[in-house]
Amino acid sequence: MRVLGLDIGSRSVDAVWLDDSRIVDWAVADSGFDPGSAAAAFVDRCAHDVIVSTGYGRHAAKERFGGTAVTEITAYGTGAAVLFPEAASVLDIGGQDTKVITLGHGGRVTDFEMNDKCAAGTGKFLEVMARALGYSLEEMAECALEAEAGIAISSMCTVFAESEVTGLVHRGEDRARIARGLHDSIAKRTLGSLKRVNAQGPLVFAGGVAKNPAMVALITEGFAGEVRVPDEAEIVGAYGAALSAAVE
Amino acid sequence: MSDQSVDYHPMWAELGLDLPSHDALLGAVGQLFGDAYLTQENRPKGMDYLNFVLSEVHGLRIKELDDFRKAGGKVFGTFCLYVPEEIIRAAGGWCVGLCAGAEFAYDQVEQIMPRNTCALIKSFMGFKLAKVCPYIESADLVIGETTCDGKKKAYELLGEIHNTWVMELPQMKRPQDLEMWKGEIRELVKKAEEITGNTITAESLRASIKEVNDKRRALQRIAAACKADPAPISGKDRLLATQVAFYDDVPRFTQMMNALADELDQRVAAGEGVAHKGAKRVLVTGTPMALPNWKLHDIIEKAGAVVVAEEMCTGSRYYQDLVDENAATLDEMIDDIAEKYLDINCACFTPNKGRIDDVVRMAKEYGADGVIDYSLQFCGLYEMESNGVESAVREAGLPVLKVTTDYSMEDVGQLATRVEAFLEML
Numbered sequence A: 001m002r003v004l005g006l007d008i009g010s011r012s013v014d015a016v017w018l019d020d021s022r023i024v025d026w027a028v029a030d031s032g033f034d035p036g037s038a039a040a041a042f043v044d045r046c047a048h049d050v051i052v053s054t055g056y057g058r059h060a061a062k063e064r065f066g067g068t069a070v071t072e073i074t075a076y077g078t079g080a081a082v083l084f085p086e087a088a089s090v091l092d093i094g095g096q097d098t099k100v101i102t103l104g105h106g107g108r109v110t111d112f113e114m115n116d117k118c119a120a121g122t123g124k125f126l127e128v129m130a131r132a133l134g135y136s137l138e139e140m141a142e143c144a145l146e147a148e149a150g151i152a153i154s155s156m157c158t159v160f161a162e163s164e165v166t167g168l169v170h171r172g173e174d175r176a177r178i179a180r181g182l183h184d185s186i187a188k189r190t191l192g193s194l195k196r197v198n199a200q201g202p203l204v205f206a207g208g209v210a211k212n213p214a215m216v217a218l219i220t221e222g223f224a225g226e227v228r229v230p231d232e233a234e235i236v237g238a239y240g241a242a243l244s245a246a247v248e
Numbered sequence B: 001m002s003d004q005s006v007d008y009h010p011m012w013a014e015l016g017l018d019l020p021s022h023d024a025l026l027g028a029v030g031q032l033f034g035d036a037y038l039t040q041e042n043r044p045k046g047m048d049y050l051n052f053v054l055s056e057v058h059g060l061r062i063k064e065l066d067d068f069r070k071a072g073g074k075v076f077g078t079f080c081l082y083v084p085e086e087i088i089r090a091a092g093g094w095c096v097g098l099c100a101g102a103e104f105a106y107d108q109v110e111q112i113m114p115r116n117t118c119a120l121i122k123s124f125m126g127f128k129l130a131k132v133c134p135y136i137e138s139a140d141l142v143i144g145e146t147t148c149d150g151k152k153k154a155y156e157l158l159g160e161i162h163n164t165w166v167m168e169l170p171q172m173k174r175p176q177d178l179e180m181w182k183g184e185i186r187e188l189v190k191k192a193e194e195i196t197g198n199t200i201t202a203e204s205l206r207a208s209i210k211e212v213n214d215k216r217r218a219l220q221r222i223a224a225a226c227k228a229d230p231a232p233i234s235g236k237d238r239l240l241a242t243q244v245a246f247y248d249d250v251p252r253f254t255q256m257m258n259a260l261a262d263e264l265d266q267r268v269a270a271g272e273g274v275a276h277k278g279a280k281r282v283l284v285t286g287t288p289m290a291l292p293n294w295k296l297h298d299i300i301e302k303a304g305a306v307v308v309a310e311e312m313c314t315g316s317r318y319y320q321d322l323v324d325e326n327a328a329t330l331d332e333m334i335d336d337i338a339e340k341y342l343d344i345n346c347a348c349f350t351p352n353k354g355r356i357d358d359v360v361r362m363a364k365e366y367g368a369d370g371v372i373d374y375s376l377q378f379c380g381l382y383e384m385e386s387n388g389v390e391s392a393v394r395e396a397g398l399p400v401l402k403v404t405t406d407y408s409m410e411d412v413g414q415l416a417t418r419v420e421a422f423l424e425m426l
Ligand code: SF4
Pocket: B079, B080, B081, B082, B147, B148, B287, B288, B313, B344, B346, B347, B348
């Protein structure tokens, strides 16, 4: 059976094509202002028997393309558990939200927490801060890693943090140390969510932000257990969605 | 929302309502009701009565209150389960619940109250300030109670613009607290007699105890039917029945709810349900859901699950206990009323272990697959208590989802994702 898994997020649309649970292809596109047409292009690209959609656009996608829909929680949980059968928990930092998931027997989701009310500490937050610092995303992560110590950033609200960062830059503070401070505060907040659901290792760190080496380093340092990062951290949701068709 | 053939505007104007704002509110409620209720399939026929009552919520029912008052009757508005309807009715008065479940005129409210006040308080105050609630305008006396801090202070503000009287509720359930509470109920007897001009007698109180118990018994029957799988009625419809119980005519409502319960029993016998057998079953607990707050139930049921019970003031807390019917004297009856009411498990009490026991017991009795603990934002009491509820439910082997929200529709998308993820997990 050929299954197309679609993860329609706020920042990107990801697709994974499975043939009997094996990945045959995958792709990522910008959501842009019309994530529906990005998804439609994927739907038309290869033949498939079933579509499973996830992400905030899952219901719209289900209506437009048919198939079924699962939440990001189930999708990330399933995807991470298949990639890393020993995983006990999952952290997904995406474009606009953060999720922590604990896994039980056979990769079943046992608990979860979502920070979905604001963009604090998400991919979007990092993008805005990189712009305020005059870095690309890659440069910002690199500099943050290299900086000896961070400058504490007091606000996690995207808007307030941006003006705080601008203020610090104007005062002549070192940009790399500001970048480090920003990463430190996201890591602290994320580790707090992991504690609240009592997440145990091994932890699978997925989602777009898992491609940021500074975040990976800080989470690995602060988390009590082991941390694993999938090679293609972004498509874990689409992969898990596609896999959930096989489960049903 | 009202019967097209009757124009209630003159009646509303006479009550002092702000007609344009009021029209806007009714329009919004009508739309909410249409989206949440009329889209449901396979509803029991007995719901026609509640559909009708709701369509006449500011029409026919207000006309009944109006006629009653013009004939010399007195209407009492209440906000909390602890104010005994039996006493009011024994004095010949009628009770209406005034809790409000929609965001309205918050801009006016926030001029006199902090923004971080719970939605329930802001909403009733908004309804009052914007003059859109014909129930409060029909209330000869509003009876408040010293439950949470927010309400206590809100009644002071309300007292400046409406005839308001406050009962003191203890915060513990020790013998000396019960004695104090009995005294408060006796004060209510005097107050009800003073407002109505009638004397409460053993006969009148015995009759009203029976009448209100019968209402609770009818609601208990509806609740009990939902232990069956498939559940014969949606959680949304059962919630509506409880919400309407707070303001409808008591004997009529009881009769119609017994008819509904008969129908539910037949459905259960025939294995007929609102959702397919094996649909996920959820118990909801927490802060009350005042009319027209159907937000959480709507999200849960649109995601394919069924709410099988509510451990809340618009649920089991309202109807699970009855007042003893065997008392001989007026004094004994008043004591029985005090005892039954002090048994209600609200988070304003310390400790409040009874509530947690109820949640766990009900989750088992109703075959719930999971529990959703619902708090209105800024309700310190229920948000705090959430922790104890969560551990107890987990210990009993069931998953819990904690939801903190308000009446706005802004977070419906995120909430739906969390609820769907929770259901997928069950
Ligand atoms: S939650 Fe407590 S204060 Fe509120 S209506 Fe119920 S009993 Fe009264």
